[in-house]
Amino acid sequence: MDETPGGTMRLRIARSKWDMDALPLDRFLVMIAAAGFDASDIHIPSLRESPEETAALHARHGIPLVAMITSEGRTPEEHCSSLGERFVLAARCTPVHINCHTGRDTFSRDENLAVFREALALARRFGISISHETHRGRATYSAPATRELLGAMPELRLTADFSHWCCVHESLLADQGDALELAIARTDYIHARVGHVEGPQVSDPRAPEWSAELEAHMGWWRRIADARRAAGSEELIVCPEFGPAPYMPLLPHSRMPVADLWEITLFMKDILRENLG
Secondary structure (H helix, E strand, O other): EEEEOOOOEEEEEEEEEEEHHOOOOOHHHHHHHHHHEEEEEEHHHHOOOOHHHHHHHHHHHHHEEEEEEOOOOOHHHHHHHHHHHHHHHHOOOOOOHHHHHEEOOOOHHHHHHHHHHHHHHHHHHHHOOEEEEEOOOOOOHHHHHHHHHHHHOOOOOOOOOHHHHHHHOOOOOOOOOHHHHHHHOOEEEOOOOOEEEEEEEEOOOHHHHHHHHHHHHHHHHHHHHHHHHHOOOOEEEEEEOOOOOOOOOOOOOOOEEEEHHHHHHHHHHHHHHHHHH
């Protein structure tokens, strides 16, 4: 915990199951708890276990769940329908929070707002908070598009994964100051992946050639943590969500990963505690 003038806020570091989809949930939870992670981050439709078993296993291990879902379909109406089905599925897992990939970059602002309003109605109905990830291909694919959505919907909350914006804008966002500032103020959850100007994931954040990118992202995450403390939040969950291939670069021909994903997430867990805790 961190004592600051803004109050006491607990930092939890979550571990994504993305690269361990084949691992039974019970083994995954034992593994991440032993490694010092405080929560899980799981794409709910990928689980083999039932929602009830998922909830029971998390309770048994004392690990809070952040449930990840997506809205899908060809039209905004289909996105609203799929969002409702997946929110209900996630709610049965008793998560502490839901993270969503929402809408499409091909929809208009008003069409995407209709999907966000459906998400807000579901969150209020079930009493489970939801935030929407800044993600390529989605309504929040760019800094300016997200700024417009946030301006139109004051209740809209974000999951900050600014690695996507680095890729979209081919920059470390120095020219996106106003949009970035607003996004930071409206963030409830962090996906702490380090991106670069040509992609959403550096090969290895421990490597010195990526030090500028790591420090840029860490600066954004510090500002989010400071904003949540100032707002009186009791807890901030951060997930160092580094992905397997094709997010993780592979050596040609052998298709061997260029770095160890487990070791990367351990490294990120430790530096996130040092900088945000």
